[in-house]
Amino acid sequence: MAYETLIVETRGNVGLVTLNRPQALNALNSTVLKELKEAYAAFHADETVGAIVLTGSERAFAAGADIKEMQPLEFADIYKSDFISGWDEVAKARKPVIAAVSGFALGGGCELAMMCDFIIASETAKFGQPEITLGVIPGMGGSQRLTRAVGKAKAMDLILTGRMMDAAEAERSGLVSRVVAPERLLDEAFAAAEKIASLSRPSVMMAKEAVSRAFETTLEEGLRFERRLFHSLFATEDQKEGMAAFVEKRKPAFTHR
Numbered sequence: 001m002a003y004e005t006l007i008v009e010t011r012g013n014v015g016l017v018t019l020n021r022p023q024a025l026n027a028l029n030s031t032v033l034k035e036l037k038e039a040y041a042a043f044h045a046d047e048t049v050g051a052i053v054l055t056g057s058e059r060a061f062a063a064g065a066d067i068k069e070m071q072p073l074e075f076a077d078i079y080k081s082d083f084i085s086g087w088d089e090v091a092k093a094r095k096p097v098i099a100a101v102s103g104f105a106l107g108g109g110c111e112l113a114m115m116c117d118f119i120i121a122s123e124t125a126k127f128g129q130p131e132i133t134l135g136v137i138p139g140m141g142g143s144q145r146l147t148r149a150v151g152k153a154k155a156m157d158l159i160l161t162g163r164m165m166d167a168a169e170a171e172r173s174g175l176v177s178r179v180v181a182p183e184r185l186l187d188e189a190f191a192a193a194e195k196i197a198s199l200s201r202p203s204v205m206m207a208k209e210a211v212s213r214a215f216e217t218t219l220e221e222g223l224r225f226e227r228r229l230f231h232s233l234f235a236t237e238d239q240k241e242g243m244a245a246f247v248e249k250r251k252p253a254f255t256h257r
């Protein structure tokens with residue numbers, strides 16, 4: 001399928017989506033949303049794909065929602081169409097998604113990175129929620145996901161002042177899992193994605209579901225949910241194979257990959 005705002009490819013068992021609106025620093029407009037949903041749906045339907053990497057350009061992962069598209073909008077219209085709500089679908093991807101972030105990840109760009117399961121950042125990455133400087137507030141989850149990721153103090157600091165934080169501060173704050181040299185970014189994200197794709201698919205998807213549930217529920221309910229998923233994995237061939245391979249000191253050959 002031909003995309004206007006994305007480059008979509010498959011490398012081995014990894015799906016790669018590159019945001020491709022260089023003239024607007026990858027600003028997220030309605031076409032990006034539509035195409036990203038299509039790309040994710042295609043990767044979900046493709047049995048060979050075990051993990052997805054989402055990236056931008058060296059200069060910008062994404063510099064936010066498209067301000068030029070939003071500028072003329074009126075309250076009644078965006079309320080009636082529930083503007084932005086389509087991004088929830090992107091956040092609900094069932095296969096693991098790694099954000100590989102270089103350059104600006106601002107506003108909706110930072111929010112899109114946070115919809116991924118984890119973020120690997122280049123040393124050049126800059127994160128921020130500058131919506132306040134435009135007379136609005138984060139609208140794609142920033143006030144909620146950033147606060148859960150970095151805590152109230154840092155989230156309030158970033159959201160109320162609109163300042164950017166660099167990759168080192170983002171790693172210190174728990175927003176990103178690793179920081180690497182710019183030239184290593186894609187290799188590092190790919191290595192992580194390939195590792196994930198080589199593992200048993202049901203256990204990978206359930207691990208993602210269990211960790212994601214930690215953001216939604218109480219500790220007691222979360223522990224029960226985790227335990228039930230853990231129990232259910234004993235119904236898979238891959239649990240038998242994974243544990244047998246350990247005991248027999250060999251590599252597992254998983255069925256569900």
Ligand code: CO8
Nearest residue numbers: 023024025027063064065066067068106107108130139140
């Ligand atoms: N929207 C539209 N166009 C953009 C955006 C954007 N968010 N960011 C950059 N561009 C365009 C610029 O207008 C410029 O285009 P042109 O050459 O035609 O003038 C081009 O990209 C290059 O940008 P700059 O010349 O500004 O590049 P600089 O290196 O000087 O500056 C910055 C880079 C600092 C990143 C600067 O571009 C900037 O501040 N951008 C806006 C950042 C921002 O405020 N983001 C938040 C947007 S609001 C938001 O995300 C709300 C989320 C909830 C709604 C979700 C709906 C989908």
